[in-house]
Amino acid sequence: MIFKGNFLAKETISRIAQLINYHTSKHSTLMRPGLAIIQVGNNPSSLTYVRKKIALCEENEVHHELYHFPETITQQEIIRQIRFLNKQESIDGILVQLPLPPHLSRLEISNEIKLSKDIDCLHMANFQNLLQNGENNDIIPCTPAAVLHILDTQGIDVRNQNVTVIGRSHLVGFPLSVLLLKRNAKVTICHSETAVQEHVEKADIVISCAGHKELVKGDWIKNGAKVIDVGITRIPGTNKIVGDIEFNNALPKVSFITPVPGGVGPLTVSMLFKNLYRVWCRTNG
Numbered sequence: 649m650i651f652k653g654n655f656l657a658k659e660t661i662s663r664i665a666q667l668i669n670y671h672t673s674k675h676s677t678l679m680r681p682g683l684a685i686i687q688v689g690n691n692p693s694s695l696t697y698v699r700k701k702i703a704l705c706e707e708n709e710v711h712h713e714l715y716h717f718p719e720t721i722t723q724q725e726i727i728r729q730i731r732f733l734n735k736q737e738s739i740d741g742i743l744v745q746l747p748l749p750p751h752l753s754r755l756e757i758s759n760e761i762k763l764s765k766d767i768d769c770l771h772m773a774n775f776q777n778l779l780q781n782g783e784n785n786d787i788i789p790c791t792p793a794a795v796l797h798i799l800d801t802q803g804i805d806v807r808n809q810n811v812t813v814i815g816r817s818h819l820v821g822f823p824l825s826v827l828l829l830k831r832n833a834k835v836t837i838c839h840s841e842t843a844v845q846e847h848v849e850k851a852d853i854v855i856s857c858a859g860h861k862e863l864v865k866g867d868w869i870k871n872g873a874k875v876i877d878v879g880i881t882r883i884p885g886t887n888k889i890v891g892d893i894e895f896n897n898a899l900p901k902v903s904f905i906t907p908v909p910g911g912v913g914p915l916t917v918s919m920l921f922k923n924l925y926r927v928w929c930r931t932n933g
């Protein structure tokens with residue numbers, strides 16, 4: 649089965665949009681939600697992600713501000729911008745698009761975001777809460793939330809299954825692995841310093857979030873396995889995006905697969921909207 653994320657994403661987005669419209673129509677002084685995006689440089693995949701996030705805001709009358717800085721920006725300048733946004737009443741959520749260039753500290757920058765505006769759950773204190781509370785946490789970062797939504801809506805039970813997660817980023821692989829562990833999966837995390845093939849070969853479920861074009865070869869995949877492809881790599885100079893999995897070669901082996909584009913991506917954007925709604929509700933009682 650090839651999963652299509654667009655329908656489910658639209659369903660979530662329209663439900664949240666209705667809730668926002670309901671609250672703002674009842675309270676005339678209520679400001680609509682506001683999202684600030686900080687982007688540094690021109691990472692091709694980030695350009696794709698940010699374009700989708702802005703489109704979401706435009707389509708749903710969400711106030712949005714994009715701060716797109718050149719690669720040469722200093723850490724202090726970004727921190728100054730975050731401190732300014734922390735104080736803005738019109739901004740409910742602040743998102744620092746990752747990855748950042750190597751001269752910037754993701755951790756120090758994330759830790760400047762006001763806890764209540766941290767819609768990616770990247771601040772150390774929020775992240776700690778996520779590790780502790782799992783799915784009961786107030787905010788679940790949007791990509792792990794999108795993967796869990798797929799598992800739930802498609803009836804995929806990870807309990808006692810060999811789940812191989814490829815990638816250990818703070819935003820996706822690491823929190824997702826913890827959330828799967830809390831669902832009693834047998835989780836193996838692969839990353840740049842580990843073998844990948846042998847852990848894919850034994851996996852009942854493969855979730856790849858490495859962002860490396862076609863890293864996972866179709867013939868590594870166990871017959872009947874379920875595959876969720878979170879990776880998005882934009883081919884430079886084109887609008888074409890590809891995933892981490894060799895889709896066509898994997899297809900004959902799998903019982904379930906998410907394509908790129910059109911699989912996890914649309915759901916991730918819908919989960920961002922959900923998180924923005926949550927933080928907006930929190931500040932507006």
Ligand code: GUN
Nearest residue numbers: 743744745746747768790
């Ligand atoms: N880079 C890729 N996906 C995301 C995301 O969901 N949030 C942020 N902040 N950076 C990303």
